[in-house]
Amino acid sequence: MTSAARPGWTAALAVLASVSVVIAILGVAVALFFNPLWIAFEQERSAVPAITGYTPNQVRAVTGSILADLFVGPPEFAVAVDGQPVLDAAERSHMVDVRNVLLPVTILFGAAVAVLAVLLATSGRRPWLWRAIARGSTALTVAGIVVGIALVFFFDAAFLLFHRVFFPQGNFSFDPRTQRLSQLFPDQFWTETSIAIAVVGLLAAIAVSVVARRQAARLQADAL
Template sequence: MKALYRNILGMIFSVMLIFIIFVTSFEVVCYGSPDFYRNEFIKYDVTGSLEAWMGETMSLDDMCHVLDQTMVYLRGDRENLIIETTINGEPAFFYNENEASHMADVRVLFVKCLFLRAIFILTALAIAGFLIVVAKPGGALYYLSTSFIRVCGAILAVVLLIGVLAATDFTKYFTIFHEIFFRQGNWMFDPRESRMINMLPEGFFSDCALKIVLTFIASVLVVMALSIVITVFTRKHKDDR
């Protein structure tokens, strides 16, 4: 019976750890690569797109500044999206009301994920501490590592399936994502009227998604490999106390 509840706690710990890794992977990609956005802007010629669709000119540096401040806003470190830049050689605010409304919804989702990650970190530490007390360090490591291996296999299978589906038709699943998380419907924009959609084309998001998934899978595989090693060396401790 004691093995059952220890395994259950281990599985809860593992699910939370995987969520922590996912949110951290997202954060690393979005905030840990200073040149990523500039390179993407060059790749998709976003300044040229803005001029072609809206007849407006912006420098690449100004575009990067707008996105940098947007990312600060999305993690809750800036109060608003009133971002002044230079358009057609004149001072102007980049976002219109509809764009700011959608980005406010994105901010709510992202901040909630960051808050949930913090809660999961504390809860995971509490579970690990409890297992160390009731099963000794060796037993705790055994239950946590074996549980992670089991949960990890299922999660990776789901992630790979989603990745394959998204690769076949990114537009379809990008739309489904928005329909699920942004049901208010303020996420569709006309490139003739929206600077934001010219700055952030679909290809930009597909590149971000790919980089996040690869970072997440690589991180999970490292933890999984470590868990396998720990399992081998702590197997004898599974019945402690």
């Protein structure tokens, strides 16, 4: 590789590192809250047993079945209580769409983590890599502040925009009076979970930015 090509190659890797760290931080923040422990906690806070008429054990069993179909498959979402299906055809169709979005997003997260691992293993002593990580996490910090404000003051609009982007077919609006999906995961659940993800993502981005900038400065000083 010529000396003229190396800066361009390094710049491309730096962009890749910046993008990968954003995806990795977001993925970790989401994973921390989309797990059975947090979901059960939020469902209890949101009074889901009272809303659905199910017992707490039934809520846990139904939610566990839905999550298993979502993350493991097959995506049947045919869980029943007392012989009655929990989700109707429209709700099951939406959950299949959610799984179809989740799978490529999960692959993207895994790829981002793998890219960062390879770059850190091969270029972890290079200041440019840590500067790139700092740039990505700083950009995420700014975006996190904007998103956090939007969630606090314009949650309904932000929630609708998210669904219109990822589910353009429009099958994401359910009647909370009669349809179980919106009863199992009510507005309070989504509001508090979204805010928690935004806060943790923001704090993680700030922490990564600070650590990366310090590491870049230290390596730069050592090279002098």
